[in-house]
Amino acid sequence: MKAVLxxxxxxxxxxDEALAFYRDALGLEVERPDDVITQRVRAxxxxxxxxxxxxxxxxxxxxxxxxxxxxxxxxxxxITLRVEDLRAALAQLSARNVRLIDREPRPGAHGSLVAFxxxxxxxxxxxxxxxxxxxxxxxxxxxxxxxxxxxxxLHDGPFRLDGGAMFGVVPKPLWERLAPADDRNRIQLAMRxxxxxADWGRMLVDCGxxxxxxxxxxxxxxxxxxxxxDHALAEVGLTSDDIDVVLPTxxxxxxxxxxxxxxxxxxxxxFSRARYVIRRAEWxxxxxxxxxxxxxxxxxxxxxxxxxxVVDWFDGDSVIRPGVRVERTGGHTGQHxxxxxxxxxxxxxxxADLVPTTAHLQDPWVMGxxxxxxxxxAFKQRFIREAIDREYLVIFxxxxxxxxxxxxxxxxxxxxxxxx
Ligand SMILES: [Zn+2]
Ligand SMILES: [Zn+2]
Numbered sequence: 550m551k552a553v554l555x556x557x558x559x560x561x562x563x564x565d566e567a568l569a570f571y572r573d574a575l576g577l578e579v580e581r582p583d584d585v586i587t588q589r590v591r592a593x594x595x596x597x598x599x600x601x602x603x604x605x606x607x608x609x610x611x612x613x614x615x616x617x618x619x620x621x622x623x624x625x626x627x628i629t630l631r632v633e634d635l636r637a638a639l640a641q642l643s644a645r646n647v648r649l650i651d652r653e654p655r656p657g658a659h660g661s662l663v664a665f666x667x668x669x670x671x672x673x674x675x676x677x678x679x680x681x682x683x684x685x686x687x688x689x690x691x692x693x694x695x696x697x698x699x700x701x702x703l704h705d706g707p708f709r710l711d712g713g714a715m716f717g718v719v720p721k722p723l724w725e726r727l728a729p730a731d732d733r734n735r736i737q738l739a740m741r742x743x744x745x746x747a748d749w750g751r752m753l754v755d756c757g758x759x760x761x762x763x764x765x766x767x768x769x770x771x772x773x774x775x776x777x778x779d780h781a782l783a784e785v786g787l788t789s790d791d792i793d794v795v796l797p798t799x800x801x802x803x804x805x806x807x808x809x810x811x812x813x814x815x816x817x818x819x820f821s822r823a824r825y826v827i828r829r830a831e832w833x834x835x836x837x838x839x840x841x842x843x844x845x846x847x848x849x850x851x852x853x854x855x856x857x858x859v860v861d862w863f864d865g866d867s868v869i870r871p872g873v874r875v876e877r878t879g880g881h882t883g884q885h886x887x888x889x890x891x892x893x894x895x896x897x898x899x900x901a902d903l904v905p906t907t908a909h910l911q912d913p914w915v916m917g918x919x920x921x922x923x924x925x926x927a928f929k930q931r932f933i934r935e936a937i938d939r940e941y942l943v944i945f946x947x948x949x950x951x952x953x954x955x956x957x958x959x960x961x962x963x964x965x966x967x968x969x
Contacts, residue, residue: 550638552630555679556594556601560617560626564593564606571595571602590614592658603629627665627675635662635680636722642666654680656732683729686739686949688776690784691969693953695942696893698872701744702944702952702969703781705757705807709735709771715905717917727908728949735771737949738906740803742778743899744785745890749870750793754888754899755946759807759819761849770803778807792820796869797827798901799885800835801845804946809853816853825854826869828877829862831884842882842920878903878932880925881916887932897942897953903929905947910956910963933963942968 561567571577577595589612595602605626607615617626632638635654642649650665657663660682668675686707693700712734716724728736743754757778758770766772782788797805810819818825835846854860866886868874875886881902888899903925905916912930915922936943936956943965944953953969 550632550641552632552638552678554600555629555631556603557625558592558603558605558627558629558677559624560614560621561604561606561623562618564591564604567604567606568593571604577602625674627677629663629677629679631679631681633680634726635664635678636725638678639664660731662729680729683737684950686737687952688739688781689952689969690781691952692785693942693969695890695895695897696872697747698890698892699744699746700890700897700944701746701785703742703744703753703778703785704776704952705740705742705759705778705781706776707771707773707949708738708740708758708803710738712736714917716908717915717919717922719914724908724914728906738947739949739952741944741946741948741952742807743888743890743944743946744782744787745870745873747870747872751787751791752794752796752870752873753792753820753823754796755798755804755901756795756807756819758803759810759850761806761809761811761816761847762802789820790822792823794870795820795823795825796873796875796888797825797831798875798888798899798946799831799882800827800851801882801902802847802850804901806847806850808850816849818854818857818859823859824861825859826861826863827851827854828875828884828886829864831882831886832860832862834883845918878925878928880921880923880928881919883920895942896939897944898932898936899944899946900932901946903932904943904945906945907948907951907954907965910965937963944969 572595577597589609591606591608593604605614648667648670650667654662654664657679662680664678666676688704691702712724712728712730715736730736740757742756745752760774762772795808807819809816835851838846866876872890872892874889877884877886879885885902887901887903890897912926915925919925933956937958940955942953943956945951951965951967954965954967957964957966
């Protein structure tokens with residue numbers, strides 16, 4: 550296994566006195582504030598170039614650091630080695646009968662995963678293995694030209710969903726290498742509505758989650774609204790008043806929650822000038838939810854649009870505007886559709902929850918959320934073949950890093966060449 554020294558932990562009696570030596574006398578840079586790992590330990594990291602020093606002070610008599618100080622006195626407490634795949638590292642050590650304190654990874658500071666090897670196995674040194682947290686969701690706004698159309702991948706901030714639900718029947722050891730889970734088993738996701746600009750106007754395909762979510766749901770889905778769709782639109786010089794058409798792939802809250810907004814107690818269309826172009830059968834399903842899909846269809850997201858008279862209905866696979874057509878995939882919801890944008894002989898496909906992230910390229914990697922998973926798989930099998938053969942630019946609405954790219958086959962494996 551490849552392991553890199555991350556930091557060296559030193560147990561100290563008093564943090565301020567230790568800092569007087571390590572920081573002030575040695576002159577090590579200190580940029581980081583104290584870091585409370587648990588309620589009973591205060592830690593302070595000092596940068597030393599490659600690896601760091603971590604000074605550890607007990608803040609309670611029953612702290613493991615207090616116990617260590619009583620038994621051994623101050624000094625070297627542990628070393629931490631960073632590995633790429635902690636679960637694989639633990640399996641490798643177990644196979645060699647190395648005595649472990651943690652047989653399973655557990656959550657460490659700042660979204661990392663950690664596990665300890667027993668000091669008796671490491672010749673008297675407590676060794677911590679650490680898997681670094683995944684990089685934050687990439688919230689970028691980027692455009693490209695497709696024939697006579699301009700496409701911009703926007704975003705409506707990050708969120709998280711249960712990793713098990715996102716990968717259906719795929720076992721966690723397989724998916725977590727591609728999509729690391731946090732301490733609540735949630736994986737990082739983005740919401741990336743697509744802006745299509747043409748001579749007929751500006752269209753949004755999906756419009757994110759919006760800002761109506763109650764605090765409890767914000768917490769469950771880890772909704773961080775620091776930057777959202779309004780900021781993304783502003784980056785290309787637009788506001789929600791500049792949108793002429795909103796086309797949802799389906800009416801789930803993470804795709805269409807942004808359609809309405811609360812203004813002075815009333816629910817109103819969020820895009821003041823827009824027509825909302827909605828597949829009639831999806832509207833029927835959304836307004837008649839059952840126990841299995843009720844948590845995803847939030848009536849406040851779409852019912853007020855009908856009263857405001859801003860909905861244009863359509864039935865079946867249709868051309869919505871010149872260069873923009875939809876095709877029903879079913880599977881995820883009964884009427885889930887994907888959007889093809891075509892101009893100048895080129896095709897981009899906004900695939901929504903058919904292939905939510907680049908970790909879902911294999912045919913059977915279908916979400917547990919899907920109402921009709923076999924239908925998803927059949928459509929996906931055909932679609933991905935076609936996307937590879939005809940070089941579709943595929944837009945991944947939920948991928949935490951990749952907004953758009955080309956799916957290719959290399960050495961029998963599917964990969965994505967990132968474009969946006
Ligand atoms: Zn959905
Ligand atoms: Zn979704």
